[in-house]
Amino acid sequence: MSAIVDNFWWLLLIKVLVVAIFIPTFSLVLIFAELKISAHMQSRIGPYFAGGRWGWAQPLADGLKFMQKEDLIPADADRPVFKIAPMIVLMGSLAVFVIVPFSPHLIVSDLDLGIFYALAAGSIGTVGVLMAGWSSANKYSLMGGLRAGAQLIAYELPLVLAVVGVVIAAGTMSMGGIVAAQVEPWFHIGSFGVRLPFIFQGQVVGFVIFMMASMAELSRTPFDMPIAESELVMGYLTEYSGIRFTMFFLAEYAGMFSMSAIAATLFLGGYYLPGLPIDDGAMYVLGPIVLITKVLFLVFVMIWMRWTFPRLREDQLQSMAWRWLIPLALVNIAVTATLKVVF
C-alpha cells in the first residue's frame, strides 16, 4: 500500500480518479438539490418517480438521456473549436477542485499559490464559453459568448480583490495555510483560545463580494445574462446537444461546488468548525463532513437566489461591479491591511 502511495505516478492516477469520480457524482447531487429545492419554492413536488423514492435518480436519467441524443454540429460551425469548447469549460471547473483541502492532509495538491491557481483555473472556463459562442455560427450564441466575456472582465477583479483581504489576514496563499490560520486561536480569553473563521474576523464584506462575484462567474441568475433564456434563447448553449450539452451542464454544477468550496475554505473555516477537536485523526473523519456541509449550505443559498431574483441587465451588472464591488473590495483590503499592521 505504502509503495503505491509513495510512487508518484500511482498516486497521481489515484488522485485523478478521485477527482474524476467525485465531481460528477457530487454534481448530480447538486442537480437533484436544485430540482427539489426549486420545486418546493414553487409549490411543486419536483421529480417523483425516477428511482422509486423522491425521484432520486432523475439527474442520472437526464444524464443518460442526453448521452443517447445525437451530437448535432451546425453546418456553419467551426468544428474543432465547437467540439473542444465544452471540454475546456468542464476542465476549468474540475481543475479548481485540486486545491480544496478536505482535512489537513486530505487534499489533492496543496500548492503554495493555491488560491492564485484556483482563480486562474476558474477563469479558463470563460475562454471555453467564448469559444462556444464564437464557433456556433449563431448570432444568439455569439452575443451570449460576448456577454460572458464582458462579465468575466467585470467580475474577475472584485473576486480577486475580495480574496486579497483573506490572504493578508492569513499571511499565505496556500489553501491549507489559510484554513490553518483560521484554526489558530485569534485571541485568548484567559487560557481559552477563541478560534473563529475569517468571516467573523472582519471579512464579511469580502465574503459577500466573493459570493456575488462567483455567482456572476458561474453565470447563475441574477447574473445569467450569457444564457438568458428569454432573450438569447440559450446564449452560447443554443446549438449544443447531447453529450456536449451535458458537459456544460456538469461544468455549471461542478463550478458551483468548486466556488462554494473555495468560499467555505477562505471565509467559513473550511474543514474546521469552532468547537470540534483539532487533532489530525479527528479531522480526517470530521473534515470532509464539515466542509461538505458548508458547501451544501452555500449551494443552497445560490439556488435560493436563483429562484428568487430576476436577471440584471448587462450594463447594470457592469455598473454594479465597477461602481460598488470593486471600490468596496479595495476599501476592504485597505482596512484589513491597516488592522493587520496596527495589531
Place this chain on the structure above:
Amino acid sequence: MTDRHLLAMHHAEVSVSVELETPDVTLNLGPQHPSTHGVLRLIAKVDGEVITEVDPVIGYMHRGYEKLAEVRTYPQITALVNRIDWVSGFANEIPFMVAIERLMGLEVPERARYIRLVLTEMARISSHLVFLSSYPLELGAATPLMHALRERERVLDLIEGVTGGRFHPNFNRIGGVKPAAGAGSTQKKVIQDLPEGFLAQTRDAMTNVLSVCDDMEDLVVGNEIFVERTKGVGLIPADRALEFGVSGPNLRASGVGFDIRKTDDYLPYSRFEFDVPVGANGDCFDRYMVRFEEIRQAARIVIQAVDTMPSGELQAKVPRVIKVPKGEVYVRAENPKGEMGYHVVSEGGRGPYRLKIRSASFSNISILPWLLEGQLVPDVIAILGSLDFVLGDVDR
C-alpha cells in the same frame, strides 16, 4: 477551403488598408423565440446590443376569422371569436353578442347580463394573472409564475363549472347565456342555472386572488432588480399612445384614464363601484402595476355583482333560426388586452355580410417600431412582455 472562406479572405485583404468595418447585424427575433408569446417575428438591426431599427412581421398566426365569419351563421361565429384572444376567451364573446342583440333589438335578461359581467371580470383576472406571472419570467424570475397560475387555475375552475370550458367557453347565446353545463335535452323543463355553491365559491376565490396579489407584490415589486429593470424602460408618452391607438391597461399606464367600462353600456358596469387605475410615466413598471390594480378592482366588481345577482331568465325569447335585420353596428368592450370591437354589417341574412374585428393587441403592437428603436436587447424583451399581447389577437 471553400469559396466562402476565399471570399472572406478577399474581403479582408481589401478592407485592411482602409479601416475595420463594424456592420450592423440583422437579428431575427422570432418567429420561434421564447419571448414573443407565439409567432411574432422582429427583424432587428443590432449594433452590438443596441437595436437601431426594428421591423415587426405579423401574420404567422392568421386564421382568417373575418372571412370565415362571412360564411357562417351568427351562432356559429361565437365559437370563432372565442379563439381570438385565447387567454381571455370569454371576454371576446361579449362585444359580438351585444352587437347582434343591438341589431336585433333584443332585451337581454338582467340575470344573464350579470352572469356575463361576472365571467368577463373573471376572464380579466385570469388574463392579468398570466401577464403578472409570465412577465417576471421574461426578466428571469421563474417563481412568481407558479404561484399566480395556481390561483388562476381556481378562477378557471369556476369558469369551467359554469360554462364547461376553461379557455373557450362558447357560453354566450344571442339574447343571453346558455343554461349551465350539465343541462341535457331530457331536462328541458328544469333550466339549469349557475352551479350550486357558485356564488360562495366565487367569493372565496376572489379572496384568494387578492391575497396572491399581495404575495406577488411582495415577491416581484419588492424586488430591487425587477424595479431596476422596468422603471424608466419603454416609455410611452400619453400623446404617442393615443396616436398609435394603444388601448387598455397600456394606455392607462401612460396616464390616460380611459376605460370603456365607464363610458359605454355594454354590460351593467355603471351599477358597481370601481376605480380606473392610472399610471404616471408610461414605463414597463407602470404597465405592470396598472394590471395589478385592475385585478383588485375586478375582484371588487365580481364580489359586488355576486352579492346583488338578480334572479330570472337566462335568455330572451329568440326565434329558432336567427336572422338579423339589415343594418350595421360597432360595439366595443374593455377587454383585458384593451379595446376589442366588432363592426357587424348585416344584409338581413343568417350570417353577417362583413365582420370587422378590432382587436386590442394588433393596435397595441403597432407602436413597436417606434418604441424599440435605440433600446438594448434585454430591454426589448422587457418592453415586448409589458405590452401583454397575444398573437391570436394580433393576427386573428
